[in-house]
Amino acid sequence: MASPITPPRGMRDFLPADKARREHALGVIRRSFAAHGFDEIETPVVEDVALLHSGLGGDNEKLSFGVLKRGLDGDDLASAIESGDILSLTDLGLRFDLTVPLARFYASHRAELPPVFRAIQIAPVWRAERPQKGRYRQFVQCDIDIIGEPGQLAEVELITATAAALDALGLKDCTIRINDRRILNGLLEYCGFAEARWPQVLISIDKLDKIGAAGVVAELEGEGADSAAVLGGILEKLEPHVADGGVELTVEAITGILPDGVDTDAVAALESLAHALDSLPSGVTLRFDPTLVRGMGYYTGTIFEIAHPGSGSSVGGGGRYDGMIGRFLGSDVPAAGFSIGFERVVDLIEVPTGETADSIVLVYDPTVPLDRLLAVKSELIASGRRVRLEKRTKNVKAILDRAEAAGFGAFAAVTPETTDAASLDIKALG
Structure with a gap:
């Protein structure tokens, strides 16, 4: 049992x-x-x-x-x-x-x-x-x-x-x-x-x-x-x-x-x-x-x-x-x-890695206003990306490793200076 x-x-x-x-x-x-x-x-x-x-x-x-x-x-x-x-x-x-x-x-x-x-x-x-x-x-x-x-x-x-x-x-x-x-x-x-x-x-x-x-x-x-x-x-x-x-x-x-x-x-x-x-x-x-x-x-x-x-x-x-x-x-x-x-x-096949290209993790500073954070996220979603929010901690590497394991292909930091999606510095994971 x-x-x-x-x-x-x-x-x-x-x-x-x-x-x-x-x-x-x-x-x-x-x-x-x-x-x-x-x-x-x-x-x-x-x-x-x-x-x-x-x-x-x-x-x-x-x-x-x-x-x-x-x-x-x-x-x-x-x-x-x-x-x-x-x-x-x-x-x-x-x-x-x-x-x-x-x-x-x-x-x-x-x-x-x-x-x-x-x-x-x-x-x-x-x-x-x-x-x-x-x-x-x-x-x-x-x-x-x-x-x-x-x-x-x-x-x-x-x-x-x-x-x-x-x-x-x-x-x-x-x-x-x-x-x-x-x-x-x-x-x-x-x-x-x-x-x-x-x-x-x-x-x-x-x-x-x-x-x-x-x-x-x-x-x-x-x-x-x-x-x-x-x-x-x-x-x-x-x-x-x-x-x-x-x-x-x-x-x-x-x-x-x-x-x-x-x-x-x-x-x-x-x-x-x-x-x-x-x-x-x-x-x-x-x-x-x-x-x-x-x-x-x-x-x-x-x-x-x-x-x-x-x-x-x-x-x-x-x-x-x-x-x-x-x-x-x-x-x-x-x-x-x-x-x-x-x-x-399903145990015999390989999933193409290209499927992670349009997915991004936003590692945000806790001081970023929620309305601005959600506006940036919504802008990326509207462009066709999959977006996940992760609060920044001391161990950023653990956040990125977890995101990569979950199939995300990129990340960007959202700081109080971030104004919109165009201002993000997007980097590849892995």
Whole structure:
């Protein structure tokens, strides 16, 4: 349990310099997404608990925070604990991602939206994770989604816009690993797994980079999967390719590492996607990864993740989820999305130092009349500068060091002789 003076576990405070860094990155991402024709929306931080536990969120549903109904008493709680049905005490829950709320949003406002809707959502989400490095209980997601476009144009636009955002952030050496759920399903069918087992088998395959092929086989055999050994043999052959970052997105390269009988349409679609994306920024590479799963159960086609050598985990991901919105409307609506893992990306970027050029600290003498001090400050603000007032003390160096750490680029002394902004002797910090 957190002490009264620290944030709850898995949640963080941000000092001004950290907050400025985050806002810089968020601004870059927003502008990049908007330049590609996406419109920003906002949804509530809570949704009906029935929606959050409707099977759309996969394993993340188990990590959702519930909000207790109003008016409950001790007997209600005791009864729910005894029956093991704590969920019955909640009617709302904090969102655990932005995709499920988007599906509800689209179902609510479909008549007011264009036939093909391009959405931006940048907001915090909450999961009852076990806190560890790079994994928090409250974190920001930066999502773009395209609803209503059944063709590859959706994937092309999503990947192009995301790659542009990464490039604008100055993040180089990114690899977008791509797979298709149809290829994965064909692989499981080839191995002889019953379709009912596919979701659990995919969860085990998703751990390949952590536990290896032998670990995947052991986990599946422990659950009584008779086809685990066949899958293990295939995964052992694929591991070297995965370790090398995958293979080229061509029919020859893909079919060359997979068993016969994979979904040829899905393979051809991946090659077509690669051709359409041949003009991505130089810092972004596309590769086929046959073991890429993406943990969410709602994906139906192309899936993708961003890998970066500076991070031990993916820094973004997404895919096509054509069946989700139909759960609300009764008819399928094509949809695809891409999410940048903001908390991991923001630790990898450098904030341009030029952003401090228009910020100034005025170190003022206590004898300066307030009206004159504020007039000088207002004049600088009107010229486009960011201005902070600091009372002069004996240790001026400490004031200036603190100002520089806070992102200010210049300072000036305000004395009783100062008449206006033009009379200031402005000097650079650092």
